[in-house]
Amino acid sequence: MNIKLNKYFSLLGLMSFFLLLNSCGMWNNFTAYYNRFYIAETAFEEGEEEIVLNQKKPLFQFKEEKLSSQANKSFDEVIKFSSKILQFNKDSKYIHEAIYMIAKSYYYKGQYNKGLRKFIELDKFNDEEYALSAKLWIAKCELQMRTFDLALEHLEEVKTLALTNENELILFEVYLAEISYLIYREEFFKAITKIEELVEQNLEDEVKSEVTYELGMLYISLENYEKGVAAFELVEEGSPTFEIEFKSKLEYAKAIKHLSREDEALQRLNRLRDNTKYELHWDIIDLEIAQIELESGEVETALEIFYSIDTGYTKNESSGIAAFMQGDIMEHIYMDYDSAKILYEKVATKKAPSEYRIEARIKANVLKSRENYNDKIFSSKMGYSYLLDTTLYRQDSIAYAGYSTRRDSAMQVANELKESENVRQTPTKGRKPTRGTGTALKAQFIYEEDSLYTYEPKLPIISVDSVLNQITKNEYELGNLYFSDLVVPDSAYFYYNDIVTNYPTTRYQAKTLYSLGSYYLTLENKIRADSLFQYVFDNYSSDPIAKVAAVRLGISIEELNSDPALDKYYIAETLIEKEEYYDAIEELNSIYEVFPESHYAPKALYSIGWVYENKLEDYDGAVNYYDTLKAKYPKTEYVRDINSKLIFYHGEKKAVQDSIARFEKAIQDSIARFEKVIADSIRADSLAQFKIDSLSNAPTIIDSTEITDSISVGDSVSFADSTSLTTKDSTKKVLEHQLEEDEKQKEESLDDSTKSANPPELIKGQGTKGQK
Numbered sequence: 001m002n003i004k005l006n007k008y009f010s011l012l013g014l015m016s017f018f019l020l021l022n023s024c025g026m027w028n029n030f031t032a033y034y035n036r037f038y039i040a041e042t043a044f045e046e047g048e049e050e051i052v053l054n055q056k057k058p059l060f061q062f063k064e065e066k067l068s069s070q071a072n073k074s075f076d077e078v079i080k081f082s083s084k085i086l087q088f089n090k091d092s093k094y095i096h097e098a099i100y101m102i103a104k105s106y107y108y109k110g111q112y113n114k115g116l117r118k119f120i121e122l123d124k125f126n127d128e129e130y131a132l133s134a135k136l137w138i139a140k141c142e143l144q145m146r147t148f149d150l151a152l153e154h155l156e157e158v159k160t161l162a163l164t165n166e167n168e169l170i171l172f173e174v175y176l177a178e179i180s181y182l183i184y185r186e187e188f189f190k191a192i193t194k195i196e197e198l199v200e201q202n203l204e205d206e207v208k209s210e211v212t213y214e215l216g217m218l219y220i221s222l223e224n225y226e227k228g229v230a231a232f233e234l235v236e237e238g239s240p241t242f243e244i245e246f247k248s249k250l251e252y253a254k255a256i257k258h259l260s261r262e263d264e265a266l267q268r269l270n271r272l273r274d275n276t277k278y279e280l281h282w283d284i285i286d287l288e289i290a291q292i293e294l295e296s297g298e299v300e301t302a303l304e305i306f307y308s309i310d311t312g313y314t315k316n317e318s319s320g321i322a323a324f325m326q327g328d329i330m331e332h333i334y335m336d337y338d339s340a341k342i343l344y345e346k347v348a349t350k351k352a353p354s355e356y357r358i359e360a361r362i363k364a365n366v367l368k369s370r371e372n373y374n375d376k377i378f379s380s381k382m383g384y385s386y387l388l389d390t391t392l393y394r395q396d397s398i399a400y401a402g403y404s405t406r407r408d409s410a411m412q413v414a415n416e417l418k419e420s421e422n423v424r425q426t427p428t429k430g431r432k433p434t435r436g437t438g439t440a441l442k443a444q445f446i447y448e449e450d451s452l453y454t455y456e457p458k459l460p461i462i463s464v465d466s467v468l469n470q471i472t473k474n475e476y477e478l479g480n481l482y483f484s485d486l487v488v489p490d491s492a493y494f495y496y497n498d499i500v501t502n503y504p505t506t507r508y509q510a511k512t513l514y515s516l517g518s519y520y521l522t523l524e525n526k527i528r529a530d531s532l533f534q535y536v537f538d539n540y541s542s543d544p545i546a547k548v549a550a551v552r553l554g555i556s557i558e559e560l561n562s563d564p565a566l567d568k569y570y571i572a573e574t575l576i577e578k579e580e581y582y583d584a585i586e587e588l589n590s591i592y593e594v595f596p597e598s599h600y601a602p603k604a605l606y607s608i609g610w611v612y613e614n615k616l617e618d619y620d621g622a623v624n625y626y627d628t629l630k631a632k633y634p635k636t637e638y639v640r641d642i643n644s645k646l647i648f649y650h651g652e653k654k655a656v657q658d659s660i661a662r663f664e665k666a667i668q669d670s671i672a673r674f675e676k677v678i679a680d681s682i683r684a685d686s687l688a689q690f691k692i693d694s695l696s697n698a699p700t701i702i703d704s705t706e707i708t709d710s711i712s713v714g715d716s717v718s719f720a721d722s723t724s725l726t727t728k729d730s731t732k733k734v735l736e737h738q739l740e741e742d743e744k745q746k747e748e749s750l751d752d753s754t755k756s757a758n759p760p761e762l763i764k765g766q767g768t769k770g771q772k
Helices: 001-056 069-088 095-108 112-123 131-144 149-166 168-184 188-199 205-221 226-235 242-256 264-275 276-295 299-312 319-330 337-347 354-388 390-426 438-444 463-483 489-502 509-522 525-537 544-554 562-575 581-594 600-615 619-632 636-697 706-757
Strands: none
Touching: 001 205, 069 168, 069 242, 095 112, 095 489, 112 131, 131 149, 131 168, 131 438, 149 168, 168 188, 188 205, 205 226, 205 242, 205 562, 205 636, 242 264, 242 276, 242 319, 276 299, 276 319, 319 337, 319 354, 337 354, 354 390, 354 463, 463 509, 463 525, 463 636, 489 509, 509 544, 509 636, 562 581, 581 600, 581 619, 600 619, 619 636
């Protein structure tokens, strides 16, 4: 008996031991499973709470907001631990919930394709608890993946099932998805119909008020302010949340302003402003009050309110909006573009809605361009003055050097004062020196002086024509900026007119004339505008702007390409390629003679001149046709190409003519001097002969001195003869010397004439093919 009992207890103990071992394993498995599910579920709840707290998404917004880093981390935890449940605990009753959490986590993270696969997997289980939700989320994933037709089909299926099962929550979600999609596709009237259907459903008061508010906002977006006001009134009659109540009252005031009830709107806004209940929204209320004041013409009052918002609510978006509005007032009302630029740049440093930041950046860049164009124009005009009068450059340089010396002295004094103050206030030991180069420190130093010479003079190293082109280019661009970006047509006209009046030979003439035509269109002066377009079309045919002008005039492309002179021009080009130059000249000349009004007439004259110059090397022939071109078509771009070289050629030709004239005058002067020398020589000979005759006719006295006198007389005769010979020799030498000098001067004049007779190549290297 005892033996049996011992065996029994031994067996029982062994069985208990094995049972204990097995139960410990089961407990460990259960604990691991429970921990995974608990962590996943907790992380999922935290992620959804983070979305609710941090995402201020409107009720009918289609695009999902980006997750915060904390929410993203939570959903990563959900996916990680729920996936382990699917891997190690496939038979768990929580398997469906794990799939559901994974699928929604993927959706929240924006990985819609992965979420779709998991929702489809969940839908296959036909679990009553998740079946309808899975179908709904399948449709929502498809909407975000832009498979709209399939999504709408699934939404309709879910709506039918929700109505059948009286599942109001799923039905509400279906309406949200449908309305969001319709608003996204800008099918607003269909969206309004859906919202009106939704309002008829059995909704909670808070939800109904929010839906009604969104209906009012949709009416406002369609500028149907009457229905918008009616919707906002219904919101106030319901039970809205504090946020929806404030928004509805604010939008109500804004809406009645558009219905010409500005005084009532201002009263409502002031009541909101006086209520401490809405203290957190005072900045938004002030923005609307300032806007009404601005639209009522109270600019100073509006500017003060915007300034107080800008400086008093620096951490709110309203501060950035207020800074933008101040810039807008400075730009459009006061036209203080420098202040406007500063304020627009300030918006970038503040919190502001993205649309305001983008617009402010664009406006700041435009005003910066305006500033740059003005600086370039000023610099170029000063350079032009210096090229015309270098003494002005020297005077301004001396004046600027004086200004610069005074500025540097003032900076030195300021630095010494600053250093002395620093020595008194802080110990010298360990104090860091001022950083920066001398140039940088000078740039940082503010020195104001009532002087006209604070601009450093710079003498251009380019030609006068290049400087003029720079002036017109920058004035043209600045005019366009005023016309298109700043929308100040009168300022644009100032610069366009300056180019046409003062710089008529630059390459921007055609574009500027066209821009002037556009300006006159804004004044509804179509006659003046068309006359300018016609002028551009007639005189600047090779400029691309001519075709634009033709379109303005109603000329079709076919008409533009149907010029009969074009065929003759192509024939002439072919002849030039075959080196049949005289035939080409004849063909081109016929274009000018037969079709003088054609756009190809000036081009034909230009091409004839080019052939004479570059192919036949007949410069006189080239200049002859270039002169005709300049006389008949002075405003064409071809004249601008050859004008400077024509001036050079004619200048050199005049120099040759002047040299020949000087040579001929020198010859005449030499002849006159020669004749004078001959006349003087003849007079000298006559005088000598007269003296001889006088001596030979004197009475003879024979005395003791006769022989001596005779010898003396003989000597006198010999002296007279000698004097006569000496005078002739001297005259001969003078004439020979004068003739040598005249011959030498003649040779030098001929050398100069030969050098000037050959003009430089006028348009060397340009072919007619490039003139099409």
